[in-house]
Amino acid sequence: MSPSSDSELSRLIEAAIRVTENAYIPYSHYPVGAALQAADGRVFTGCNVENASYPATICAERTALVKAVSEGARQFTTLVVATRDGGSPCGICRQMLSEFGVDVRVVLITLEGRIIHDTTLAALLPLNFTNDSLNLPDNGTR
Ligand SMILES: [Zn+2]
Known part of the structure; x- marks a missing residue:
């Protein structure tokens, strides 16, 4: 992981907040x-x-991830997530992000840009399921 510089983090924070304006949320608001x-x-x-x-x-996290992967990105350094309360990524998003490595800085912020948590994907998803489990020598025999 190469942590984002302060200016890069600021840019990510602005982008995460800005894109909330496009959220399609007629049910959860x-x-x-x-x-x-x-x-x-x-x-x-x-x-x-x-x-x-x-x-x-x-x-939002998986939307960003599938956009990235579909554009050829496979390695990630930093994820910023903006919500009104600094909410944390759900389990499905954590698992899907971990497919590409858990050495990712995760910064959870409010819509005002206040940092609530500055952590890592590894910390958010210990003992993640990996493709190592799919490559067992006897895989497919049981
Ligand atoms: Zn999620």
Whole structure:
């Protein structure tokens, strides 16, 4: 992990807050914005997009991640998530992000840009399930 500099973090914070304006949240009314910085410096943003079929909803963090991966990014340094209360990424998002490594700084902020938590994905998701488990020598025999 190469932690973002102060100016990079400021840019990510601004981007995460800005993208909450695009959140499609007719059900929860809980806007979330995410800004994910790739190792190559690119920043991918995402907001939550809800659906009348609730499970079809996608979180801001995964929106940012799938945008990044679809644009060829596979390594990430920093994730900033903006919510009104500094809310933390859900378990599904933690697991999906961990697919690309847990050495990612995670900064949780309010919509006013106040930092509530400055942590790592590794701290948020200990003992994450990895593809190591899928590569067991006897995989597929039971
Ligand atoms: Zn989530």
